[in-house]
Amino acid sequence: MRFDILIKNGWLLDGTGNPWFPGEVGIKDGKIVKILPTIDGSAKKIIDASGHIVCPGFIDMHSHSDAFSLLTGEMESYIRQGITTCVNGQCGSSLAPIPKGREAEAKNRITDEFPPFAGVEITWNTFASYLDTMDKIPCFINQAYFVGFDALLFAGQPGEEDRPPTSEELESMKSYLDESMKAGAFGLSTGLLYPPQAYSKTKEIVQLAKVAAQHNGYYFSHIRNEGDSVVDSVKECIEITEQSGCVGGNISHHKVSGRPHWGASKKTLTLIEDANNRGVSITCDQYPYNRGMTSLRTLLPPWVHEGGIEQLLIRIQNPKDLKRIRKEMEEKQSEWESFVQANGYDHIYLAQSYTDKWKPYQAKSLAKIAQMTGSADEFSTLIEILIDENAACYMTVESMGEEDIRRIMKSRYQMFGTDGAGIPYNPDLGAVHPRFYGTFPRVLGKYVREEQLLTLEEAIRKMTSFPAQRLGLKDRGLLREGIWADIVVFNPNTVADKATFEQSHAFPEGIPHVIVNGELVVEQETIHKVFPGKVLRH
Ligand SMILES: [Zn+2]
Numbered sequence: 090m091r092f093d094i095l096i097k098n099g100w101l102l103d104g105t106g107n108p109w110f111p112g113e114v115g116i117k118d119g120k121i122v123k124i125l126p127t128i129d130g131s132a133k134k135i136i137d138a139s140g141h142i143v144c145p146g147f148i149d150m151h152s153h154s155d156a157f158s159l160l161t162g163e164m165e166s167y168i169r170q171g172i173t174t175c176v177n178g179q180c181g182s183s184l185a186p187i188p189k190g191r192e193a194e195a196k197n198r199i200t201d202e203f204p205p206f207a208g209v210e211i212t213w214n215t216f217a218s219y220l221d222t223m224d225k226i227p228c229f230i231n232q233a234y235f236v237g238f239d240a241l242l243f244a245g246q247p248g249e250e251d252r253p254p255t256s257e258e259l260e261s262m263k264s265y266l267d268e269s270m271k272a273g274a275f276g277l278s279t280g281l282l283y284p285p286q287a288y289s290k291t292k293e294i295v296q297l298a299k300v301a302a303q304h305n306g307y308y309f310s311h312i313r314n315e316g317d318s319v320v321d322s323v324k325e326c327i328e329i330t331e332q333s334g335c336v337g338g339n340i341s342h343h344k345v346s347g348r349p350h351w352g353a354s355k356k357t358l359t360l361i362e363d364a365n366n367r368g369v370s371i372t373c374d375q376y377p378y379n380r381g382m383t384s385l386r387t388l389l390p391p392w393v394h395e396g397g398i399e400q401l402l403i404r405i406q407n408p409k410d411l412k413r414i415r416k417e418m419e420e421k422q423s424e425w426e427s428f429v430q431a432n433g434y435d436h437i438y439l440a441q442s443y444t445d446k447w448k449p450y451q452a453k454s455l456a457k458i459a460q461m462t463g464s465a466d467e468f469s470t471l472i473e474i475l476i477d478e479n480a481a482c483y484m485t486v487e488s489m490g491e492e493d494i495r496r497i498m499k500s501r502y503q504m505f506g507t508d509g510a511g512i513p514y515n516p517d518l519g520a521v522h523p524r525f526y527g528t529f530p531r532v533l534g535k536y537v538r539e540e541q542l543l544t545l546e547e548a549i550r551k552m553t554s555f556p557a558q559r560l561g562l563k564d565r566g567l568l569r570e571g572i573w574a575d576i577v578v579f580n581p582n583t584v585a586d587k588a589t590f591e592q593s594h595a596f597p598e599g600i601p602h603v604i605v606n607g608e609l610v611v612e613q614e615t616i617h618k619v620f621p622g623k624v625l626r627h
Contacts, residue, residue: 092132093117093607096578099138103568104145104553106546114143116574119607119621124570134609136602138578144549145566146173146230146575146605147529148556150374151309151341151506153177154232155184156203162228162620164511166526169596169616170586173575173605174565174625175511176556178235179341180280180311185219185236186244186265187211195243201398201481202384204443216269220624227620229610230511231575233560233627235278235309236269238286241297249285249397259296266300273626275560276307276335281322282314282387282426284394291325298333305561306627308335315346316426316488323357327364327371336370337559342508343373343497344489346381347431351490358500365502372559374506375497377531379489380590382440382508382522386480388428388471390417398480405472405480415468432488434459434467438590439474441519442482447474451520452591485522485590495542498532504556505532516594523593527586530597534585545581561627578602 094116101112101124115123115130123130152175154164167175177183182202187195192211200206213219216236223232245262246254254262266277277298280286298308308330312322323340330338340361345353364371386394386401393404393414404410418429428437435456442448450458459470474482497503509525512518529552536542543551557566564572577600584599596614603611608621 090115090123090130092122092130094134094136094604094609095128095130095132096136096138096143096576099141099143099578101568102142102144102546102549104549104566106550108546109142114568114576116604116607119574121568121570121572121574124568136578140580141578141601142545142581143568143576143578145553145568146577146603147171147552148173148566149175149507149528150339150504150556150559151176151179151508152510153179153182153508154510155182156199156206157510157512158223158226158228158232159184159209160205161513162226162622163513163618164229165514165616166509167507167511168229168603168610169600170526170529171577171579171600171603172230172507172511172529173577173603174231174233176233176235176275176506176560178237178274179278179309181238181278181283181286182280183235183237183240183278185213185216186240186269187214188244189214198243198397201479204481215272216274217272220273220626223624228622229620230605230622231625232622233275233625234273235276236266236274238277238279238289238294238297239283241265242285249395251285251288251392251395253290254293259293262297263300266297270301270304270306270627274306275627276309277301278309278341280311282311284391287313287391291329294329295332298329298335302334302336304627305336307337307339308333309339309341311341314424314426315344316350316431317347318424318426319345319350319353320356320360323360327360327369330371331364331369338369338371339559340371340373342381342506343375343503344381345493346426346488347428348490349431351493354493354496358496361500361502372502372504373497373500374504375494376506376508376524376528377494377498377536378522378524379491379494380485380487380522381489382483382485385439385471385478385482385484386475388418388437388484389414390425390427401480402476405475411472419468428486428488432486436487438485438487439520440483440485441521442474442478444477446477447482448519498536498542504551504559505529514594514596518594520590521593523586523588523590526588526593526595527597530584530600531586533579533581538581538584562625574604574607576604
């Protein structure tokens with residue numbers, strides 16, 4: 090037999106969690122067609138994998154590549170770390186549905202969040218037409234999509250007001266969700282920290298999640314509060330999954346945020362364990378870093394966001410409002426998660442920003458920036474940045490403790506997700522989170538090889554067959570004859586992340602070859618401009 094690609098002399102880790110075995114892999118027409126200890130045959134391309142692990146491609150369970158991938162499918166930061174499939178539409182944020190006639194409004198909202206989106210023309214309304222659009226954009230890797238609660242609110246309950254939906258509005262959101270699920274969305278995602286999603290009540294979300302459940306969908310959630318109410322917030326995610334009848338629930342980028350709350354993962358993991366023991370399937374995903382990244386304006390209390398960015402910018406220039414904002418941000422609050430209160434300005438760092446004035450301060454803490462600019466205090470610095478940047482810039486927050494990170498990573502219900510985006514290598518994009526480039530190799534280098542927190546086969550299972558099973562992808566996530574050839578070849582002795590918070594645009598080491606749908610996208614650490622990625626439908 091003549092193969093397209095023949096991988097020789099590899100150490101095969103098949104993704105099940107079983108130990109490695111010596112073997113060779115024959116690939117033809119996009120699929121794995123033969124796995125044997127030795128394969129005789131010719132091939133257009135022969136890869137010698139001596140001393141290397143050969144395993145299924147990594148599945149990124151939590152990606153925000155939505156907007157970026159409309160600009161370009163050259164996801165260099167992802168493919169070089171071995172990611173062959175990513176799951177978009179997370180934290181309640183998806184680019185569809187968009188009601189007819191409101192394209193310009195939608196575009197403004199997305200551009201507020203992600204300024205480069207200004208160059209994109211919105212040519213879709215339904216989720217089906219959105220996925221069709223994505224089908225036509227050449228991409229290195231496969232992409233799956235969730236429909237986001239924020240998009241449903243935009244479509245069905247416009248106004249970003251802090252009030253419950255009318256029954257008509259709820260019905261409207263349900264029908265948008267129904268269309269999205271029929272089109273191939275994998276489930277419903279929420280980001281309950283973010284207004285206007287933060288205004289919603291548990292029972293409203295249950296009503297929506299029931300629609301996802303009718304289509305064998307999943308409920309993925311950036312929970313309401315990852316700090317002082319992390320335990321109650323995990324309970325809410327479990328409750329929504331249980332009451333809606335969704336196939337499974339997933340706690341996105343599971344963490345315990347804020348020094349005073351470290352250690353709470355003991356309780357959250359027990360809740361997850363208990364739920365599974367009574368027949369409610371709950372998992373979580375995680376990135377292996379002690380800093381989170383989100384919009385800088387998330388530091389402001391929820392009421393400041395009401396009515397959208399324009400209103401927010403008015404409020405942060407009103408002295409009376411500013412006084413209240415500062416008090417709520419810096420002093421202990423009851424329900425809302427204040428990053429400033431829990432972590433301090435010295436652990437909050439400016440990340441991507443877009444004005445010439447603030448770009449030089451990227452990767453520096455708000456405390457440091459206040460000092461460097463001779464500002465009155467950190468709060469004034471923060472407000473000045475938000476006004477100059479139209480509230481559209483980002484931050485990283487050093488909010489997590491290593492004990493919690495390790496405890497969550499060891500859970501058998503845990504998987505990995507970048508919470509980043511697949512982007513072309515470009516340092517001009519500014520200080521992105523290093524997870525964009527380093528999530529998977531960091532696990533394999535730091536937590537498997539150096540710290541031996543996980544065995545190699547267990548880590549690979551969490552990166553491959555487990556997420557594939559969770560998503561219902563029956564033809565990916567394993568090394569098996571007959572399934573899609575998404576494959577990573579890496580050196581277990583050298584694999585390592587290189588991206589840091591200061592120098593985040595850096596490819597990892599030790600991952601010479603990555604194959605997507607039977608095509609070599611990375612060969613000898615060099616990227617080929619081929620685009621075998623597919624849009625996956627549930
Ligand atoms: Zn999130």
